[in-house]
Amino acid sequence: MKKITGVMIYYYFVCKRKLWFFVNDITMEQSSDLVAMGKLVDETSYSREKKNILIDENINIDFLKEWKVIHEVKKSRKIEEASKWQLKYYIWILKHKGVAIEKGVLDYPLLRKRENVFLLEEDEKRLEEIRKDIEEIILLKSPPQRIKKSICRKCAYYELCYI
Numbered sequence: 001m002k003k004i005t006g007v008m009i010y011y012y013f014v015c016k017r018k019l020w021f022f023v024n025d026i027t028m029e030q031s032s033d034l035v036a037m038g039k040l041v042d043e044t045s046y047s048r049e050k051k052n053i054l055i056d057e058n059i060n061i062d063f064l065k066e067w068k069v070i071h072e073v074k075k076s077r078k079i080e081e082a083s084k085w086q087l088k089y090y091i092w093i094l095k096h097k098g099v100a101i102e103k104g105v106l107d108y109p110l111l112r113k114r115e116n117v118f119l120l121e122e123d124e125k126r127l128e129e130i131r132k133d134i135e136e137i138i139l140l141k142s143p144p145q146r147i148k149k150s151i152c153r154k155c156a157y158y159e160l161c162y163i
């Protein structure tokens, strides 16, 4: 079974079909202008902080301040729910490794905004359920249905889903 990564948690909230493409190694993100822009934000906004820390090959943290605060850099607040859960998952993984993280921070450098994210007790139960759901999605023989939302037009898999 594949390790559940932060990106998988993010895609779980964005679109389960997208998650299925991703876990089946159907990746088209490189050609997306939006992803390129996201990388640009990532590379330019926080150059003095520790960046892109890979832990256990399944979580890739944008940066970590004094091992107490995890930062995740995003370019827009459109899919904020997914970003929050991705960050909660990172806090949860680190907690299980004995690292007590105080909080997560979602950074939106283009909007000049940031939001604190905390891992609550009920979140931990929800994360267990999400992980089980993702394991089931990984085992599906074909992708889940299209979600038919406005975000589809900016999704890297748009052509695969609609054309």
Ligand code: SF4
Pocket: 014, 015, 016, 017, 018, 145, 146, 147, 148, 149, 151, 152, 153, 155, 156, 157, 158, 161
């Ligand atoms: S285009 Fe829409 S339905 Fe298809 S993977 Fe992307 S978000 Fe999901």
